[in-house]
Amino acid sequence: MVEPVLECPVCHKTTLKITETELDIPYFGKAMIYNATCENCGYKINDIKFEGNYPVKDKIKIEKPEDLNIKIVRGNRGTIRIPELGLSMEPGPLAESFITNVEGLFERFLNVLPLFDPEKTKELEEKINDAKNGKMKFTVIIEDPTGVSHFVREI
Numbered sequence: 001m002v003e004p005v006l007e008c009p010v011c012h013k014t015t016l017k018i019t020e021t022e023l024d025i026p027y028f029g030k031a032m033i034y035n036a037t038c039e040n041c042g043y044k045i046n047d048i049k050f051e052g053n054y055p056v057k058d059k060i061k062i063e064k065p066e067d068l069n070i071k072i073v074r075g076n077r078g079t080i081r082i083p084e085l086g087l088s089m090e091p092g093p094l095a096e097s098f099i100t101n102v103e104g105l106f107e108r109f110l111n112v113l114p115l116f117d118p119e120k121t122k123e124l125e126e127k128i129n130d131a132k133n134g135k136m137k138f139t140v141i142i143e144d145p146t147g148v149s150h151f152v153r154e155i
């Protein structure tokens, strides 16, 4: 492989060498690490780009108990919504990336319910438990402008 040689933005000599390393990160997919080093002044820059780095909007119908095992990869810019339950998880400034399944997603919602007025969350809690136990059908929607979030459909 011929390494591309570019002009260095710091010393302006044509001594900036770029190497690309492909990584395969489980569930997050293939990523390309770009590493540029100037052989003259030592300037360095690293960048990472996930394959399929384009906006994602996807949804799955949960219709049978096995569907609760479908894995969800949530990148830190991803939004997850369950319209039938009025649930939505938006990316905040401290949003974390995580991998869970549909059942685990409900646990995350149930864990924050005690922060709210119990009178108002009682009905929702019952609905979540019904959904978690396969007693109702619903839809899970993910949207992610960075394309990291997605469903992992194989078990």
Ligand SMILES: [Zn+2]
Residues within 6 Å of the ligand: 008, 009, 010, 011, 012, 013, 015, 038, 039, 040, 041, 042, 043
């Ligand atoms: Zn340089």
